[in-house]
Amino acid sequence: MQIEAGNGVDQPLVNESYFHDGARWERDIYRRLEISRNVWRVVAVAALICLAIGLLTLLSLVPLKSTEVVTLLVDKATGFVEVAKPLEEGGPISQREAVTQANIVRYIRARETYDPPALRDNFELASLLSAGQASKDLQEAFSPNNLHNPVKLYGINGRIRVIVHSVNFLSQGWMENPKSPATAAVRFTSVRTSDRERMEEHWAANVRFRYTAEPMKNEWRWDNPLGFQVIEYRKDQETVAPIVGAAPVEAPTVAPPTGAPAP
Structure with a gap:
C-alpha cells in the first residue's frame, strides 16, 4: 500500500525493514526451537x-548369586575340616x-614312613x-x-605307615616366584604297628620349601x-595315644647313601 507524498512521489505505507525484521525474528525463534529439540x-x-x-551389568551379576556346592571332609579323630577342591585350569587349584x-x-x-625293606629307598628320596x-x-x-634312630627303636618287625590329610599353604607369593621360600602346614597320621602293638599318632607339620634351578x-x-x-621341617604331635608296651628291637643301622646331593 502506498501513499502520495506532497512532492508527488508515492511512498510505501509500511517501511520494508519491518518485514525483514519480522522474518529474521521468526527464523531465530524456529532455530532456537530446533536446537532445543535436538538437545x-x-x-x-x-x-x-x-x-x-x-541392565546388562545387572544381568552379568546374576550368575554370582548362584549356589556353589562344595565337598567337606571331616577327620574323625581330630575334627579337622578340609574342603575338597577340584583341579581345573585356572580354577580353585592351579597345576603348580x-x-x-x-x-x-x-x-x-x-x-616319616618306616618300612625296613624300603628304608634305603625312602631315605635316599627324602635326602634328595x-x-x-x-x-x-x-x-x-x-x-x-x-x-632315637628309627631302626634302633622299631627294628625289623616294626612298621610306620603315613596318611596325609591336608596340605595348606601359609603364603601365596611363591606362586609368582617359585624360587622364593614358602611354608606349608601339613596334617598327617602315623600308624605304627609291630608284633605286639598298634598305635596312631596325629601330627601337624610345618614344611618350608623352595624350588631351585641348580644343576x-x-x-x-x-x-x-x-x-x-x-629347607626346614618341624612336626608337633596333636594327639597322643597310649602305647602298648613293646621293647625296642636292635637292628643294623642304615648309613647315609653315597652320592646324595649336598644340602
Missing part, C-alpha cells in the same frame, strides 16, 4: 544407553599348586628332596650314634624334575 533428543538417547548398560602339594606329600611319606637344616636333621635322625645329575633330576627342596 533433548541427545539427552534421551544418552539416557537410554545408560539404562541399557545398567597341585604339583607342589604332591611333592610335599611325597617328602613326608618318604621321611632335603636341603639346609632339613637335610642336617634327617642325617642326624638316622645317624648310628642317635639313640644336578640326570639320576636325581628324574626323581626331582622341578628341583623341589625342603
Whole structure:
C-alpha cells in the first residue's frame, strides 16, 4: 500500500525493514526451537544407553548369586575340616599348586614312613628332596650314634605307615616366584604297628620349601624334575595315644647313601 507524498512521489505505507525484521525474528525463534529439540533428543538417547548398560551389568551379576556346592571332609579323630577342591585350569587349584602339594606329600611319606625293606629307598628320596637344616636333621635322625634312630627303636618287625590329610599353604607369593621360600602346614597320621602293638599318632607339620634351578645329575633330576627342596621341617604331635608296651628291637643301622646331593 502506498501513499502520495506532497512532492508527488508515492511512498510505501509500511517501511520494508519491518518485514525483514519480522522474518529474521521468526527464523531465530524456529532455530532456537530446533536446537532445543535436538538437545533433548541427545539427552534421551544418552539416557537410554545408560539404562541399557545398567541392565546388562545387572544381568552379568546374576550368575554370582548362584549356589556353589562344595565337598567337606571331616577327620574323625581330630575334627579337622578340609574342603575338597577340584583341579581345573585356572580354577580353585592351579597345576603348580597341585604339583607342589604332591611333592610335599611325597617328602613326608618318604621321611616319616618306616618300612625296613624300603628304608634305603625312602631315605635316599627324602635326602634328595632335603636341603639346609632339613637335610642336617634327617642325617642326624638316622645317624648310628642317635639313640632315637628309627631302626634302633622299631627294628625289623616294626612298621610306620603315613596318611596325609591336608596340605595348606601359609603364603601365596611363591606362586609368582617359585624360587622364593614358602611354608606349608601339613596334617598327617602315623600308624605304627609291630608284633605286639598298634598305635596312631596325629601330627601337624610345618614344611618350608623352595624350588631351585641348580644343576644336578640326570639320576636325581628324574626323581626331582622341578628341583623341589625342603629347607626346614618341624612336626608337633596333636594327639597322643597310649602305647602298648613293646621293647625296642636292635637292628643294623642304615648309613647315609653315597652320592646324595649336598644340602
